[in-house]
Amino acid sequence: MPAPAVDSSRFRHRKISVKQRLRIYKSHEIKDLEQEDVSAISSQHQQRELMEIETGVEKNEEKEEHLYKILQSNQLRENKKDLFIPTPDASKTWDEFDRFYQGEFKCPTSYIQFSAQLEDCCGTLYNMDEEDEIFLADLNKSLADSVEPLTEDEFELIMANFESSIKDRQPFLSMDPESILSFADLKPTMLKNDVGDSGVKKELAKEIGMPEDEPFLTMFDNKRPLGKREKNMETLIELFGEKIHDHWKQRKISRHGCDIFPQLKSERNNDKDDNDPYVCFRRRELRQPRKTRRIDVQNSQKLRLLCQQLEYTKDLALTVAKRERAVLEVLENEKFVFQARAQLKTMKRKLGIDADNEDLYSAKKQKLVSSVRTIKQQQQLLLQKQLQIQQQQQQQLQQQQAAITSDSSVKRAKSSKSSKLHKEDSGLYADEKGSEPKKKGPKTGSNKNKEQSLSSAQEIGAQSPVANVSNVQQQQKQASSQVYVKLPNSKIPDIVLEDVGKLLHSKEKSTRKFVEDRMRKRKQEDGDIFFNLTDDPYNPVFNLSIPDNVSPQDAPFSSVAGSKFEVKTSYYSPNLQNYITGTANDIKVFNKEGEAVENNEYKKLEFFNPFDNEIHTHSREFPIAFRRRRGRFNMEYIDQRKTDHNINDMLLQFIDLDGIQKQELDNDVINVYDSKLDDLSRSYYHWKYDSNYNIYGSKFSDEPAKLNQISNDTQVVRFGTMLGSKAYEQLRDATIKYRQEQINKRKKLNSLQQQQMLQKGQQPINNAPHSQSSSPPSHQDTRKNPGSTPNQSSPPKKHVTPNAAA
């Protein structure tokens, strides 16, 4: 007997494995087992066994006290209601909340963004405790009246300074706390030290050029109460440094050289203590990535680049700040000017002075225009400069040429002129570079420049070719058009543009196709039974004579030329409305000559009303409704009514299904071969699905012209042309054959003549007419040979006629 089977039901059964050996208990052993089962020893043993079973909880967490208990009770299926993992009570509210969290919070429309670190906001990195408070109170008491008492903030600032300085100077103070530096030693470090952000701020303020007495405030700073200025670090140290140092030193020693302000405990190198609950951040065991020299170099380069980036950014930000400061100055100046002018005006009125007005008003209402030269403008400027240099060179060249030919006085005049021009140009550049920064935008400046260059070009115009001017313009145009990117032809997307004509054309095509499809469908439904010429919407109603050899159902697709069909009569109903309702009684008939013919045969054209169900009858054979109707030209139609309703109703009229079923069910064994029910159900489906129509479309032979998806018309045309070309080819072959035979005949004739000449060598002159007269019979021989085509008969006739004449 296998062991697990013996275990009581409250234990989980282990799976029986093929690989595991099972112990076989003998009968006398079983008794012991049962005893063991009850005994306490065994339960202990079982508990140990229990814990070996996977609990799904991480191994080291299993040992947690509460979890352990729960897991055990779970396995032993004990009552586990009073077992839980204790959690802190979060249901209580804090009474003093309103005291500390005041003010109304308004939810902003955007997300709340905050990128400052905690240290950026909480001021100095030192917080006072009770000991410090007592010390500070004592200190302030002992102060002379003239000295302003030390505030808590200032005290914290100094303490923080001490802490950071000592960290700087004696990083391993905790090894020997007694060796702490004296105040005199620490002082220079403290003065240099930058506690909090005041040093950074000072530096930034200096770089921007803020006045010294003005506080540098960023948006992160609290607004300071007016009048109260932060004391300088130096004065603070001077005043209180000594005293605070003693206090600080005491505390430091009592803390064994560690920070006075408690720090979060974290793991030091290598000494890992899993049992210390106060360690805040534990190091994760991670495999050290392999360091290579390459990675080191890369990383250091990255860091350098990052530093560069940050420096650039800082530089830019500072420049912007400087600019804003400059703007502020400008505005202040503006304000001052305005006020001074106002004062001056009132004073003038008092004194009655009516002169010196030029300072009172700005020359024009100046619009503030930025004159930063953008890259494009700089490029333009550069281009223009180059152009002008070119022009000057040309000018000089021409002058030199002129100098050779003309006398010296002219030369002098010209050179002076050119130098003047040169001066003007250079002066203009100087202007551009910043002598008048506000008055004109760079655009107007460059325009002026352009004008200048143009006018100078015109001045030289007498000597220089006019093409020069246009050249300049062209180049300027090029410069301006460089902004747009030229795409190579291969990259221009290949889009066929739709035009209205095309769209209309395709629309018409699709409607035509739609009508055609509809008509074809109807044709399929009509099948072989109906031949309806009205199918073609493009034809009027015709009475056609169909050639004998064409069967009516193939007629629409027949490739027999349309001329073989003869329109005997055509019908026309002038009132369409009446025609549709079936009440039309004036049908006009025309014969093929287009003359109106007396109409006494048809008062009514065919009209099928599908909703007219009075006419149908039930056949005996099929439970299907048929309808007979007489169509146009006395054509007879038989319509099968669609069997969309339940066919069983109709079947029941003929067969007593219930009876059969009953009879069938009475028999226990169904005889498959004789079963009426089975037979019926099969015939039911036969009726249901069998139809005269092919549901997948008409038979292939029904549409001979629908090969290869080519329309009927095209097929007809193709077939026609094929016949034509075939006929033509035949004709050509025949002609060639005929001509060759003609040539052969001629050759034969010639040889025959030569023979005759040889035979009757004595009388060659009389021979000629003889030979000619002998040709006709040979002609007639050949005429039989070439064959059937009547065309070929005409050329030989020509040959015959001269003979006859002869």
Place this chain on the structure above:
Amino acid sequence: MDEQKKEYEKLKKKLRDALVQKKQLEAKWNSLEQEVYDKETEYLSQKPSSRMGNILLGFQGFNKSSSAQQILSDHSHSSNAQPLDDNDRIFSLSSYLFAKQLAASNHQEQTKSND
């Protein structure tokens, strides 16, 4: 009366000085704007380091080892950089006047291209 006249003269002189100062200040302002613009151009078109990240793109690029390797290794591509987008000039655009100028020049270009 004389005293008033003296005061008038004094005020006038002050005003004149202020006007002169005004011109100087405006020149300074202008040169500062130009400086910002030029520095910005240099900063934004700085090839290798900018591609790893700058103040506009963020500095995440420095964190990726793969991209860094590429950028540091190939200096050849640095020549064909895409042109600066004027909207990226956050420093220059912090000046109202520059923003206005940019808008105006863009407008001009558009009208030019429409012609």
